[in-house]
Amino acid sequence: MDGDYVIGGVFSIHTYMHTVKHNYTIMPEPLTCTGRIESRELRFSHAMVFAIEEINNSTELLPGIKLGYQIHDSCASVPLTMQVAFQLSNGLDPVFYTGNNCTQSGMVMAIIGESGSTPSISMARIIGSFNIPQVSYFATCACLSDKQQYPTFFRTIPSDQFQADALAKLVKRFGWTWIGAVRSDSDYGNNGMASFLHAARKEGICVEYSESFHRTHPRSRIQRVADIIRRSTAVVIVAFVASGDMRILLEELSHKPPPPRQWIGSESWVTNKDMLRFSFCTGAVGFGIQKSVIPGLREFLLDLSHTKVAASPLLTEFWEDAFNCRLGKSAAIGKRVCDGTEDIQTLNSRYTDTSQLRITNMVYKAVYAIAHAIHNAVCKDTNSTAQCDKFTRKESKQVLTQLKKVHFSQNGYDVSFDANGDPVAAYELVNWQKSESGGIQMVTVGHYDASRPMGQEFLINRNLTWVEGSTQVPVSVCSDSCPPGTRKVLQKGKPICCYDCLLCPEGEISNDTDSTDCFPCPKEFWPNAGKDTCFPKPVEFLSFDEVLGIILTAFSVAGACLAIITAAVFFHHRTSPIVRANNSELSFLLLFSLTLCFLCSLTFIGSPSDWSCMLRHTAFGITFVLCISCVLGKTIVVLMAFKATLPGSNVMKWFGPLQQRMTVVSFTFIQVLICTIWLCLSPPFPMKNLTLYKERIILECALGSAIGFWVVLGYIGLLALFCFVLAALARKLPDNFNEAKLITFSMLIFCAVWITFIPAYVSSPGKFTVAVEIFAILASSFGLILCIFAPKCFIIVFKPEKNTKKHLMNKNDS
Numbered sequence: 001m002d003g004d005y006v007i008g009g010v011f012s013i014h015t016y017m018h019t020v021k022h023n024y025t026i027m028p029e030p031l032t033c034t035g036r037i038e039s040r041e042l043r044f045s046h047a048m049v050f051a052i053e054e055i056n057n058s059t060e061l062l063p064g065i066k067l068g069y070q071i072h073d074s075c076a077s078v079p080l081t082m083q084v085a086f087q088l089s090n091g092l093d094p095v096f097y098t099g100n101n102c103t104q105s106g107m108v109m110a111i112i113g114e115s116g117s118t119p120s121i122s123m124a125r126i127i128g129s130f131n132i133p134q135v136s137y138f139a140t141c142a143c144l145s146d147k148q149q150y151p152t153f154f155r156t157i158p159s160d161q162f163q164a165d166a167l168a169k170l171v172k173r174f175g176w177t178w179i180g181a182v183r184s185d186s187d188y189g190n191n192g193m194a195s196f197l198h199a200a201r202k203e204g205i206c207v208e209y210s211e212s213f214h215r216t217h218p219r220s221r222i223q224r225v226a227d228i229i230r231r232s233t234a235v236v237i238v239a240f241v242a243s244g245d246m247r248i249l250l251e252e253l254s255h256k257p258p259p260p261r262q263w264i265g266s267e268s269w270v271t272n273k274d275m276l277r278f279s280f281c282t283g284a285v286g287f288g289i290q291k292s293v294i295p296g297l298r299e300f301l302l303d304l305s306h307t308k309v310a311a312s313p314l315l316t317e318f319w320e321d322a323f324n325c326r327l328g329k330s331a332a333i334g335k336r337v338c339d340g341t342e343d344i345q346t347l348n349s350r351y352t353d354t355s356q357l358r359i360t361n362m363v364y365k366a367v368y369a370i371a372h373a374i375h376n377a378v379c380k381d382t383n384s385t386a387q388c389d390k391f392t393r394k395e396s397k398q399v400l401t402q403l404k405k406v407h408f409s410q411n412g413y414d415v416s417f418d419a420n421g422d423p424v425a426a427y428e429l430v431n432w433q434k435s436e437s438g439g440i441q442m443v444t445v446g447h448y449d450a451s452r453p454m455g456q457e458f459l460i461n462r463n464l465t466w467v468e469g470s471t472q473v474p475v476s477v478c479s480d481s482c483p484p485g486t487r488k489v490l491q492k493g494k495p496i497c498c499y500d501c502l503l504c505p506e507g508e509i510s511n512d513t514d515s516t517d518c519f520p521c522p523k524e525f526w527p528n529a530g531k532d533t534c535f536p537k538p539v540e541f542l543s544f545d546e547v548l549g550i551i552l553t554a555f556s557v558a559g560a561c562l563a564i565i566t567a568a569v570f571f572h573h574r575t576s577p578i579v580r581a582n583n584s585e586l587s588f589l590l591l592f593s594l595t596l597c598f599l600c601s602l603t604f605i606g607s608p609s610d611w612s613c614m615l616r617h618t619a620f621g622i623t624f625v626l627c628i629s630c631v632l633g634k635t636i637v638v639l640m641a642f643k644a645t646l647p648g649s650n651v652m653k654w655f656g657p658l659q660q661r662m663t664v665v666s667f668t669f670i671q672v673l674i675c676t677i678w679l680c681l682s683p684p685f686p687m688k689n690l691t692l693y694k695e696r697i698i699l700e701c702a703l704g705s706a707i708g709f710w711v712v713l714g715y716i717g718l719l720a721l722f723c724f725v726l727a728a729l730a731r732k733l734p735d736n737f738n739e740a741k742l743i744t745f746s747m748l749i750f751c752a753v754w755i756t757f758i759p760a761y762v763s764s765p766g767k768f769t770v771a772v773e774i775f776a777i778l779a780s781s782f783g784l785i786l787c788i789f790a791p792k793c794f795i796i797v798f799k800p801e802k803n804t805k806k807h808l809m810n811k812n813d814s
Contacts, residue, residue, distance in 0.1 A: 003068025004390045005374055007052065007367065008088040010113030010123065011045045012076035013037055013314065015215075015244055031083060033075035037318050039350035040272075040359075041115060043301060044137065045071050046351075047360045048112060050300045051367035061368075062375050065388050070108060073314070074119055076244070081119035085111075085126040109399045110135060110370040112363065116242065117141035117188035124150040131397040135369055137362035140267070141191045145420035152400055154421040156362040156369065157289060158450075160188070160240075162425035163267060164195035166287055166448050166457070167238060170429075171264065172203040173458065177497045178478040179205060179264075180234040182225060182249065184242045185212040192240040192266060206478060206497030208234040215248045226252045229261065235467070235476035236262045243269040250278045262467040262474045270430055271358055273350065276440045283466040287427035287448060292361035292413060298354045304344050322349055356442065361413065368410050369417075373403035425450035429458070433465040484511050484532035487518045504531045507694055524688070526695045539688075541699040542605050542767040542774075549605050552774050559598035559781055566789045567591040573796050577804055586637070586660060590630035591789070596623040597781040601774045608686035613701035617684055618675040620777060621712035625671035627784065628719040628750075629664040635726045635743050636663070671715055678708030689766070698766040713754075720750050746787030753780045 014033035022028050052067045072084040088108045110133045114120045120139035127134055128151055135154045136144075142161035144153050171179060181197070183189035189212060197207060209232060211225045226249065229237065239246060246269040263284040269275055270286030309315045309327065316327050325338040344352065354360075377398045379388040407416040417423060429446035446460035467474050482488050482501035487510055491498045504510055504518035509527045521527055521534035528535055543549050570579050570587060579587070600623050603616035637660065682705035689698035703709045724747035757776040764772045795802050 001049075001052075001068045003056075003066040005065065005109045005378075005394075006068040006070060006107065007048075007370055008108040008111035008113070009045060009048050009069055009071040010074050010081065010084055010088075010111060010119075011041045011071065012115045012119075013041045013045065013073040014075045017075040017077035017080055031075075031077075031080050033073055033080070037314075037321060039318070039322075042314075042318060043351045043360060044115075044363045046301055047294070047297060047363045048367055050294075050297055051364050051371075053300075054296070055367070055371045060386065061371055062379065063386050063388055065374070065378065065390050067371065067374075074114055076116055076119065078119055078122045081114055082122050082126060085123040089127055089130050089132060107396075108132065109374060109394070109396050110403070112137065112366045112370070114139060116186065117144065117191070118186045120144065120153070121150070121187055124153045128152045131395070131400055133370070133373070133396065133400040133403050135366040135403075137366050138268075138359055139188075141187045142195050143187065143191050145422055147420060150421075154369070154403060154417050156365045156415065156423055157267075157359070158425035158427070159420075159422045160192040160266075161195050162422075162450050163287055163427070164192055164240075165199045166425075166427060166450070167196050167240075167264060167266070168199035168203050168205065169457065170285070170287075170448075171200065171205055171236065171238065174473050176236045176262075176474075176476040177205050178234050178236075178476050179207055180229060180232050180237040180261075181207050181210040181240070182229070182237060183210070183212050183240040184245045185214040185217070186242065186245075188242055188268070189240050189245070196238060196240060204497075206495035208232055208478075208495075213245065213249065215245045219252075222248055222252045225249065229253065230256070230259050233478070235260070235474050236264060238264045239269070240266045241269055243272045243275070246272075246275065250275065250281065254278065254280065260467050262476065267427070270432075271356070271442065273353065273356070273442065276432065276442065279440060282432055282434060282440055282469050283464075284432040285464065286430055288430045288442075288444075289358040289362060290426060290428050290447075291444065292357045292364075292411070294354075294357055294361060294364055294411065297357070297360070297364075298352070301352060301354070302344055306340060318351070322347055322351075365410060365413060365415050368408070369403065369406050369415050370399070372406045372408050372415075373399045376402040376405070429460065431462075431464050434469055481513050482510075482515065484509075484513060484515070485530045486510060486515070488514060488516050509534055523690050524697060537690075537695065537697045539697045539699050540693075540767055541607055542770045543607070544605055548767075548771055552771065552778070553602065553605060555778050556598050556601045556774075559778060559785070560595050563591050563595040563598060563785055566785065566793060567595075569793055569796060570789075576796065578792055578795055578802075585657065586630050586634050586664075587789075589664065590627060590634070591785075593623055593627040593630055594781055594785050597627055597777060601777045604770050604774050604777075608699055608701045610685060613684040613686055614679055616701065617703075617709060617712065618679065620773075621675055621716065622668065622671050624716050624777075624780075625719060626664065626668045627781075628716060628723055629667040631743055631747070631784065631788070632667070632719060632723040632726070633660045633663050635723055636660075638743075639726060639729070667719060671712065674708070674711055674715060678705060678712065681705060682708065684709075692765055700766075700770070717751070717754060720747055720754070723747050724751060742788050742791060746784045749783035749787060750780045753783065 014035050015038055016033065016035040018032045018034045020029050048071065049069065052069055055061050056066055070088060072087070074081040074084055088111055111123070111127060112135050114123055114136060115138040117139045120134070120136050121141070121144065124134055124144065131152060133152045133154060135156065137156055139155060140157055140160040140163065142159045142164070144150050144155070145159050145161070181193060183193035193210065197210065200207065209228055211228055213221055213225050241249065258280045263281050265284055265286030267287050267289060270284060271288035275281070304315065309319045319338070319342070320326055320335070323338060323342040325336045325342065327338050374394070375386070375388070377394050378390065378392070379386045404417060409415070415423070427448040428444045429448060431443050431445045432440050433443045435441040443462065445462040445464050446458060448457050450457060463471065466472065478495065478498040479500070482499070486501040486503055488499040489502050490496060491500060504527070507527065508518035508520045509531045510518045511532050524537055525534035526537045527533070544553060567588060570584065570591070573579050574584055596619070600616070600619040603612055603619060606612065684701045684704045687700055687702040689700055692698050724744065727743040727747055753776050757772065760772045761769060
């Protein structure tokens with residue numbers, strides 16, 4: 001249709017181009033289309049005509065200006081699209097071409113189209129050189145947003161970049177990390193899938209396979225893709241495929257029982273009602289352009305009289321195909337002659353279906369966007385009325401400038417373009433669900449708005465149906481999630497989503513699902529059995545409550561009581577010969593020191609503190625030195641006593657009671673001095689031993705200065721050795737008065753205990769170190785009291801007849 005300003009339209013009304021082999025000897029035949037008519041694309045072209053007629057009848061938009069149109073069929077092929085692009089750029093349309101001159105009205109101001117991304121790219125490269133704006137209603141390739149390459153390209157449908165991001169977020173939302181991917185081998189599929197894979201990688205999604213195909217490829221190529229889908233382990237398949245290509249693939253899959261797969265579709269095919277016949281795709285989910293209502297469009301589409309149909313070869317082809325008849329005088333094979341009873345009102349076709357106007361609305365908005373741009377270029381709005389000058393010709397470049405600025409609302413839908421020529425991205429979330437009649441219907445279950453804050457883009461308001469009609473979200477993972485207490489270890493040569501779950505090493509935990517690493521617990525904590533929580537380590541020390549502590553405490557108290565009872569027996573019989581003969585003063589002092597030795601072992605039991613740590617070692621060292629000093633004094637007394645029996649010997653006056661006391665005090669004072677220096681320089685202190693056991697804490701007394709401890713112990717050993725030597729020298733002296741034999745044996749036991757104590761002390765772990773030290777104290781103390789005092793108490797209590805001076809002085813008594 002001619003007009004003051006002409007808008008071009010390019011639609012893929014046919015899907016194939018007739019291929020001609022050129023021999024380069026004669027002029028090639030004109031390019032022609034083959035195959036069936038795409039009813040939906042025919043509806044798109046009529047929607048463009050409807051919008052233009054609506055604008056021409058408007059008194060607000062372009063008043064007094066008549067818009068014309070040129071609509072071409074590109075057959076979804078690049079060669080025909082390029083031919084049409086040159087034809088529209090030059091204005092050489094047969095309708096307007098007269099002789100050698102081109103009429104002004106034959107030159108288009110803007111072009112609407114094409115459906116596919118690849119043809120749109122070819123067209124944009126051509127008409128961009130002439131500054132002719134192009135507004136596509138269905139080309140979604142993200143590459144077309146590049147204004148350096150395509151400066152005059154606009155579109156009313158969102159870019160695939162937004163759809164790819166939305167698909168990746170959709171897959172991530174339902175926890176699918178192992179997917180398959182198929183795409184059209186075209187700019188639409190390749191660029192769209194590349195954007196999706198890039199977004200998927202950022203979301204941590206792995207792809208088992210990514211295959212491409214095209215409807216023009218040989219069947220073997222399509223079969224190979226179908227076989228890969230059947231053999232794959234991924235349950236979810238993301239299909240970035242053009243509608244025509246997807247139909248070929250689904251037909252191939254339907255030849256054999258298809259595996260249960262959850263399809264995630266791009267807008268191109270998932271909203272195409274022709275695809276609903278593939279029932280094994282029930283549960284498919286994808287994004288679609290928002291549904292819309294265009295008042296009056298259905299009536300316009302149905303306004304096809306026989307006269308109009310007969311006047312148009314294209315409509316004639318559509319009519320004959322829809323009603324399976326021939327418009328003419330003769331019938332064809334398998335077709336009857338159309339008799340005029342055909343009623344388009346009753347026709348069930350994509351052309352007449354206006355229940356879900358999605359892409360149709362994109363065509364509608366594209367026409368209005370161009371009309372508003374022309375209006376802003378040729379009209380001036382004054383006093384709520386527009387004055388348009390149709391005599392001053394405007395160039396397409398001026399329309400291009402105004403198209404960048406358009407912002408209006410039509411039928412409740414906002415229309416505007418960003419700097420890249422893209423609209424605001426908003427989608428409906430579409431789900432294929434079974435209807436009550438058993439068929440498959442397309443149901444809108446939510447929305448996606450890229451302009452909303454991150455994480456809030458989705459708004460799902462209905463339950464979804466999944467693969468095979470299930471209500472449970474399918475699981476599609478390469479490896480099951482690793483529970484807390486384990487970590488992920490990647491499988492060699494496989495994507496990051498394929499991994500093994502290994503238990504955390506000893507002392508480490510992971511408290512998150514799918515943790516990539518385990519981390520150690522703090523020093524004073526240890527993992528639980530599940531290795532997902534750190535608990536405080538149990539603190540271990542020799543306590544009064546445990547069995548070992550109770551036994552050692554009982555022996556300590558029993559030993560102290562034994563020493564006290566012995567002292568009481570000796571005190572009661574202090575005038576008896578056996579008590580007086582054995583230096584009663586040193587005996588009582590020895591029994592007192594033995595009592596302290598037994599009791600000092602109690603300081604080793606219980607929770608260590610600053611005071612208990614200092615007390616236990618110093619009390620042990622001093623009381624044992626006091627004890628050995630008393631034994632040493634008694635040994636010297638025995639030696640001196642027998643030396644004094646020799647004629648002319650007055651040695652006893654040099655080792656009388658005063659000297660004996662001074663000997664005990666002197667030896668003990670040296671030990672007190674050693675302990676004082678130890679406590680002043682580096683005293684023992686309580687310490688948490690975290691290295692001995694990994695799973696528990698040993699609360700113990702650190703020596704502070706190991707030298708101080710071993711000096712204290714060495715001094716005790718030196719005195720005991722000296723005492724042992726003296727007692728051994730005096731063991732064969734005559735008379736029952738001689739207790740050197742008893743002292744010798746007691747010192748032998750004492751030294752044996754403390755010599756074996758050293759390796760046992762060094763090698764014993766934890767609280768058993770303390771137990772070994774207590775055992776050595778008790779064993780040596782019991783050895784002293786039993787060896788020295790038990791025979792005497794036996795005589796005092798059970799053999800009183802031997803408790804006489806005569807018996808004690810009897811040199812012949814063995």
